[in-house]
Amino acid sequence: MSLIARILKVKSRSHILITRPESGLFPEKILGTRNKRGGQARQRLGITVGAFVCGFLLIGGRLVQYGLAEEPTTASLGNxxxxxxxxxxxxxxxxxxxxxxxxxxxxxxxxxxxxxxxxxxxxxxxxxxxxxxxxxxxxxxxxxxxxxxxxxxxxxxxxxxxxxxxxxxxxxxxxxxxxxxxxxxxxxxxxxxxxxxxxxxxxxxxxxxxxxxxxxxxxxxxxxxxxxxSIGIRVQNIVRDVAAKAMNAYQAEAAGAIVLDVETGEVLAMASVPDYDPNEPSRTLTDGSVDKEYEKGWFNRISNATFEMGSTFKSFTLAMGLDAEKITLNSVVDASRPIRMGGFTIKDFKGKNRPLTIPEVFQYSSNIGTAAVADMVGIEGHQEFLTRLGLLSKMETEMPGVATPTQPRTWKKINSVTISFGHGVATTPLQTASAASALINGGKLIPPTFLPRSPEQAATLVKTVVKQSTSEDMRTLFRRNGQKGSGRAAQVEGFDIGGKTGTADKVVNGRYASDLNFNAFVGAFPMDKPKYMVLSIIDAPKTGVHGGRTAASTAAPMVKAIIARAAPLLGVQPRFGSKDAPYSIESF
Missing domain, CATH: 3.90.1310.10 (Penicillin-binding protein 2a (Domain 2))
Structure with a gap:
């Protein structure tokens, strides 16, 4: 072993203590290597113990904090x-x-x-x-x-x-x-x-x-x-049931109906089928996809869609002529031959080929006679009258998504003629029912509402659109058509129902289909003092009563079924016997 190694070995084992006596000859005390290492070990042990104590204290504190904290509401049912x-x-x-x-x-x-x-x-x-x-x-x-x-x-x-x-x-x-x-x-x-x-x-x-x-x-x-x-669920159930049965019985694409209070504008019932279950608004199929046919039921055809309402518009045309004093109920117009205009031929569906009185124009639904009345008033007067009745602008009501009517960009004479009998302007059925109510309630246009409204509240919203005399004449025309014309299909024994049918060629891809109809009937009762307006629609029926496809065979029977079942619930009692006996109308 080398000398240096021996010295290091001896030095590591030695404990040399040099003390300084009081005389001060030696400068300091020197510790050995072993004592130095022992001190470091004790220091490290103290640090380790301190770290463990701090860690346990921290964990314990957090556990206490968690124990005292309130349980998150998202982790339980909560309140x-x-x-x-x-x-x-x-x-x-x-x-x-x-x-x-x-x-x-x-x-x-x-x-x-x-x-x-x-x-x-x-x-x-x-x-x-x-x-x-x-x-x-x-x-x-x-x-x-x-x-x-x-x-x-x-x-x-x-x-x-x-x-x-x-x-x-x-x-x-x-x-x-x-x-x-x-x-x-x-x-x-x-x-x-x-x-x-x-x-x-x-x-x-x-x-x-x-x-x-x-x-x-x-x-x-x-x-x-x-x-x-404003709706009554019992009447609503009847209206929806009648519409659904009519759609199936007449093999139609869709159907619907509405009942209005003509004195307050309240919507008492409104249904459009096909419809959907609001408890399951979007039905999912077994493969995870959405049933598109089911979603078609979301479409509300009464207020969210516009249609050419056909001959129901003749009510507005004749009211326009009466209000402008261009005609009276005794006036006669020539309907003996078709009208040729701008490459089009205007003719009657079942023409009488003779001059007609105004009541006959309404009863026989003469296109020729109606066009003659529109021509008497003129294009500007015609457009102004329909605007006054709210048929050319978006209807104001609580129901979201109300459709906006469509009309020609520029009105020409041919437009006025075709619009007079319900072609060329498309409105919502709800608008049509509201405007028709104004024709029979004394000339008062009242915005329709889905919230309760008293007669006093309605009075503050009334806009007079036709004269009282015009309204009386229109009640006469509605009642006559209900007794002798196409409205007979809507008549219910014991009730005095008047109205007007409308059979229009359906518009498909911008063209009129010769084999598809859009049918409507607008009717009111009791006609001696009208209280309720009922309008029905049926889209593209393939058959109807006695096999017919017109409004008289499809839409009018719907109104008959609604009134027969709902009139007692609406507070209208039937009248039998003397025609002079007043109807009994109770509060609904």
Whole structure:
């Protein structure tokens, strides 16, 4: 061993202590290497113990914090009343049309999911039509919240709870429920999965500020006052039933009807078929796709669509001539031969080929006689009169999505002639019923409403559009046609019903189809003092009463069925015996 190695070995084992005596000859005390290492070990042990103590204190503090913290509401059912609500919707008699029910929805915290594949497999056994790929994608994200399925049934919730899957929770929600189902679907409308109104009066409520109040939490835990509509659900059920049966019996593409109070403008019933169930507004097929045929039922043909209303427009043309004092009920027009104009020939469907009085023009639905009256008034007067009745502008009412009428960009004489008998201008059936009401209620145009309205309230909205004498003459024409003309198909024994049919060639791809009709009937009762207006439509019927396809064989019988079943509910008692005996009309 080398000398240097021996010295290092001896030095490492040595403990040399040099003390400084009081004399101060030695400068300091020197510790050995072994004592130095022992001090470092004790220092390290102290640091380690301190670190462990701090760690345990930190963990203990967090556990206490978690123990004292309130449980997150998204992880449990919480308090359902704290969820934003919508007001109930009821009919004019207080019958429930729409309400909120408490539901729960399933969500996940992907950060707490251990095995996404296992979770998807377990949930798929409980939830029908679960999208495996989409659910797996959600569970693999880094977000802290993902919806998995909205609005579970109680059974589904219980089954999922029994699985005990970490990272899965339930959140309280509200689901809109419509007890009447399809009956008033197009009036009440529906909501989406977040309870926001998408159509009908549900959407109207949101447009009036409900959506904003919900957004800031003003409707949470608050009992909202029910919203009352003008419709009566019993009459509504009748109207919807008649329309549905007519569509099937006459093999038509669609059908519909509306009942109006001519004194207040209240819509008492309105139905359009095909329709849909607002409890299931979007139906999903077994393959996961959406049923497009079912979605066609969303289309409301009474207020959200425009049609050429055919000969029902002759009511407005003759009223125009009477109001302008160009004709009287004793006037005679020449309908002995067709009118040729601009390459077109205007002729009657079943012409009498002779001069006709004004009542005969209405009764026989003469195109030639009606065109002659329009020519007496002139193009500008014709356009102004229809505008005055609200037939050429968008109707103002609470119902969202109301269609805008169409008319020629420039009115020429041929346009005025064809419009006089219902071709060339397209309006909504609701507008037509409202304008026709003004012809028989004393000349008062009242905006239609889906909310209750008293006669006093209606009086503040009245716009006089025709003279009282004109209205009286039109009641005479309506009643005569109901007794002797095409309106006989709508007559109900014991009630005095008047009206006008309208059979128009259907417009398909911008052209008139020779084998397809759009039929309508506008009628009122009782005609000695009209109270209610009923309008029916039927689109492209293939058959009708006695095999006919005209309005007299299809649309008029619909009005007959509605009045026969609904008149007692509307408070109108039938009258038999003396024609001079007044009708009894009770409050509805």
């Amino acid at each position: 359902p009343s704290a969820v934003a609500s919508r007001p109930d919707i009821v009919d004019r008699n207080g019958q429930l049309l729409a309400t909120d029910v408490n539901m729960v929805s399933l969500y996940a915290d992907p950060r707490r999911i251990i095995d996404a594949d296992e979770v998807v497999e377990k949930l798929a056994a409980i939830l029908p039509n679960l999208d495996w790929r989409d659910t797996h994608r959600k569970l693999r994200t880094d977000s802290g919240f993902q919806w998995l399925r909205r609005q579970l049934t109680p059974r589904q919730q219980a089954d999922i709870l029994a699985l005990g899957i970490p990272g899965i929770g339930f959140r309280p929600e509200k689901r809109r429920f419509y007890p009447g189902g399809r009956s008033a679907a197009h009036i009440v409308g529906h909501v989406n999965v977040d309870n926001l109104g998408l159509a009908g009066m549900e959407r109207y409520l949101d447009q009036q500020g409900l959506a904003d109040l919900r957004a800031i939490g003003m409707t949470s835990g608050v009992s909202l006052e029910p919203v009352r509509l």
